[in-house]
Amino acid sequence: MYRVLSKYNLITVLPFEDTFFHATQLQKKVKLSKDLLKINYLKYSPFTNPNIITITHEQQLMLWFYTKEVNTPIIIAESYLLFKALKEEQEDTIYVIHDTIVKILILKASCLVGAFTLSSLDESSIVLSMDEFHISKRVDITLQEYKTLKFSTLKNLSFEDIYKANQLHLDRETILPKFIEYASYPIAALVIFAMLVSYGQEKMLHAQIDSLKTTYLQNKTKNKKIKNFIKIHNKKVKKWQDFADKELAYISPTLLLAKIYEIFKDKEKAHFIDVSINAHKMLVKLATNENPVVFLNRLNAIDSIANVIIQNTYKPRDAMKIISYEIEIKKHKDV
């Protein structure tokens, strides 16, 4: 994102040496206006009539005073970028960056508490700062490491960072004209382009529809005659299907008798006395000495019949038992 913003001259990273840093603790979260900040904190600035960048991190208010004239809408302090890169370090540390000038960054309890530059490596100033902030750890960063750190932070610059650093600049009066200034032509172009793309797509879809319609009509005309045959054929099939469903719904009595005969054929002592079949019901009366329940189970196993019940069983004197079964015949479609 930084690359894009800098390409269009939308962002400035204020160098360490061009800013004066001051940090203070806020008692509660408040929204600070530019005027309010000037009234309260201008006294800490070494510059006369400076500009201010502020960032609130937890309860800490970080202020960077600067006098440099900057025309870009987004301004961010370099020391904030370094703080962002190093804030994950748990220990309180003083960072000494060896650039053409020496840059000092002091982090305490994951907050930036000091950021200043020295024209040369002045050990006494560093020790003094360490004593002032009760810091015992010192980390020296070479120029190469510093460049890498800065580059990676800029690469990972988020919208949140930009917003945080520029809240003071982002008031309605200034942001809207600036937005219009920078974005009106690109947005207008984008809108027109989107419209043209959408229109083009629509035209393409219409052309595809027309082509498909022509193909469909050609095929439809070609199949018109055969479709008519199919329609008549389906009508006939339906007619005969309805006939079969109505008139031939149940198994033929002869087939049913053949199936039932299979059950009794091995039983020499079972004789049919009376068999009647009427539509969906069958009555079987037979003489046997077998257990009637044995036949009942076998009858129930036939797939074309259901709900076999023993109507009655009686035994005439000196003769075999007479058993009457009532059987329900299933429809073909239920089998």
Add this chain to the structure above:
Amino acid sequence: MSNFNMTKVLVLLIALIVYINYQNYIKEDSQKLHREILSLQTNIAREIDIEKQHYTEQNLSLDYSQLMFDGKKYSYSQAMGAMQNELTASAKGLCSVKQMKWAQVPSHDGWYDKLRMNVSISCTPNNFMKFSNAMKKNSILFKIETFRATRDRNEPSLNLNIQVVAFRRHQ
């Protein structure tokens, strides 16, 4: 408002107005167009499928009319007579026909009539099956609607009372 570059504002406004009007009044529902394409593609696929099946008038002809007596050729009485002849021929040499009784003239509802004949025959179970198979060999469909078989004591033959149904079509 003095901070605004009015030309740029105007350009942006015109672009937005044109775009909104295009979206609201000119742009068609692309979902609808895609649905139409899909529907046409499905229809074309169906037509191609029909074409691939190589249907002809011959392979689509379905005729089961021979299963019934033709109402144009046979009156009720003629159809019943023919039915009686067919049943007698089927029973010949297998069962002895004791009685054949015609049912009442059916009412004309639907596209066919049901011709009912109550038949009393006497035969062995084996011969009854043969009689039944002989009936099935006829081009006309004979259906046994009701069936009752009783056996006289010490008689090998069964007394069978069956109602046979045939059909006569009007169309």
